[in-house]
Amino acid sequence: MADIAIDHRDAEDIRRRQLVQATIESIADVGFAACTLSDIAKRAGVSPGLFAHYFGDKDGLLEATLRSMAARLGRAAAARLRAARRPRDRIQAIIDVNLASEEFDRRTSSVWLAFWGQVIHSARFKRVQNIYQRRMLSNLRHALKQIVPHGDAEPIAIGISAMIDGLWLRATLSGDFELDSARARA
Amino acid sequence: MADIAIDHRDAEDIRRRQLVQATIESIADVGFAACTLSDIAKRAGVSPGLFAHYFGDKDGLLEATLRSMAARLGRAAAARLRAARRPRDRIQAIIDVNLASEEFDRRTSSVWLAFWGQVIHSARFKRVQNIYQRRMLSNLRHALKQIVPHGDAEPIAIGISAMIDGLWLRATLSGDFELDSARARA
DNA sequence: TTATGAGTTGAATGGCCGTTCAACATCGGC
DNA sequence: GCCGATGTTGAACGGCCATTCAACTCATAA
Numbered sequence: 001m002a003d004i005a006i007d008h009r010d011a012e013d014i015r016r017r018q019l020v021q022a023t024i025e026s027i028a029d030v031g032f033a034a035c036t037l038s039d040i041a042k043r044a045g046v047s048p049g050l051f052a053h054y055f056g057d058k059d060g061l062l063e064a065t066l067r068s069m070a071a072r073l074g075r076a077a078a079a080r081l082r083a084a085r086r087p088r089d090r091i092q093a094i095i096d097v098n099l100a101s102e103e104f105d106r107r108t109s110s111v112w113l114a115f116w117g118q119v120i121h122s123a124r125f126k127r128v129q130n131i132y133q134r135r136m137l138s139n140l141r142h143a144l145k146q147i148v149p150h151g152d153a154e155p156i157a158i159g160i161s162a163m164i165d166g167l168w169l170r171a172t173l174s175g176d177f178e179l180d181s182a183r184a185r186a
Numbered sequence: 187m188a189d190i191a192i193d194h195r196d197a198e199d200i201r202r203r204q205l206v207q208a209t210i211e212s213i214a215d216v217g218f219a220a221c222t223l224s225d226i227a228k229r230a231g232v233s234p235g236l237f238a239h240y241f242g243d244k245d246g247l248l249e250a251t252l253r254s255m256a257a258r259l260g261r262a263a264a265a266r267l268r269a270a271r272r273p274r275d276r277i278q279a280i281i282d283v284n285l286a287s288e289e290f291d292r293r294t295s296s297v298w299l300a301f302w303g304q305v306i307h308s309a310r311f312k313r314v315q316n317i318y319q320r321r322m323l324s325n326l327r328h329a330l331k332q333i334v335p336h337g338d339a340e341p342i343a344i345g346i347s348a349m350i351d352g353l354w355l356r357a358t359l360s361g362d363f364e365l366d367s368a369r370a371r372a
Numbered sequence: 373t374t375a376t377g378a379g380t381t382g383a384a385t386g387g388c389c390g391t392t393c394a395a396c397a398t399c400g401g402c
Numbered sequence: 403g404c405c406g407a408t409g410t411t412g413a414a415c416g417g418c419c420a421t422t423c424a425a426c427t428c429a430t431a432a
Contacts, residue, residue: 110307159349165356170348201409235392389418
């Protein structure tokens with residue numbers, strides 16, 4: 001009985017992931033405006049009606065998608081931070097994970113950008129984005145406090161994260177993937 | 187006769203500007219997804235049918251809106267650059283104009299962000315964005331070549347513009363307007 | 373074999389979108 | 403005072419959207 005319950009959980013989770021993945025692909029391909037449930041359903045090979053069962057409504061699906069992307073980035077960051085001991089390495093780890101080609105590819109980037117355009121107008125999205133943002137800033141600040149005077153940590157942390165976002169945004173908008181990340185280390 | 191023709195031009199222009207302004211306000215208020223012609227029409231105090239007359243279709247209106255915002259920023263930059271003689275001042279002028287509170291307010295920022303989410307999926311938007319982007323980079327590069335070794339100008343220009351975008355993006359997303367622009371000068 | 377129920381379907385529904393267009397207002401030239 | 407052009411209206415239209423739900427599938431339990 002317990003096994004069955006766990007199996008159901010697993011099956012549900014797999015399905016959810018599949019639907020979220022199809023959503024990411026849809027947004028990446030056609031953009032936020034043209035992303036419809038029918039389109040996502042076609043990509044996932046399911047019926048449009050299924051989304052109601054797993055996510056309630058479209059907004060729920062989108063929130064789950066944003067959460068999934070934030071969680072993925074969070075896991076990647078945690079893994080890299082675990083391997084970095086010195087404060088300097090931890091800062092570098094945060095920079096690297098945000099500009100890693102894996103999180104940085106055209107598809108993923110365009111989806112982040114699409115969500116950001118909506119973040120201001122959706123309390124649900126804003127909440128998710130704030131959580132991720134705060135954690136990154138906090139990680140940076142903590143590492144910085146060990147190698148610079150305390151008063152300097154905050155503004156430098158803001159500067160670094162701004163640099164990350166800027167390079168990332170620039171690369172996404174202009175469409176060419178340079179290795180500017182190396183330059184961010186100056 | 188010539189006078190009448192000019193009057194018509196002026197009247198058309200005023201109307202166009204009014205409609206574009208209403209579009210900006212609508213996107214700023216409700217976001218790209220919820221921005222409809224009916225909503226814009228209500229804000230402008232006109233009938234929804236009027237947009238067809240002035241812009242053909244909704245896409246034409248949106249392109250005109252993006253063009254208008256880019257032109258506004260371009261004019262502001264040109265004005266500041268005209269007043270700056272030394273290369274150092276010209277670089278500062280470019281930074282300042284992009285982070286000026288006037289272009290930087292919540293409304294305008296959110297509209298830029300909304301458009302950027304769509305830029306990847308619209309050739310029309312991409313064209314407008316590229317023009318503005320190239321000009322800013324070119325201005326930076328030109329000024330930089332006069333105060334740093336030639337080979338360094340390009341990467342530094344990219345770094346500065348990334349920093350501008352990043353600070354701007356960060357402020358827009360987090361909703362508080364700090365004077366980090368001062369820090370960008372480090 | 374049959375009954376059960378979770379998982380899934382896809383056609384139907386109602387609503388709102390962008391677009392169209394015949395009709396209407398406004399007004400300077402005759 | 404009439405006319406034609408210019409500018410504008412707003413109801414009508416077709417289409418596509420998210421959402422709903424009765425019906426279906428198919429393992430598994432009895």
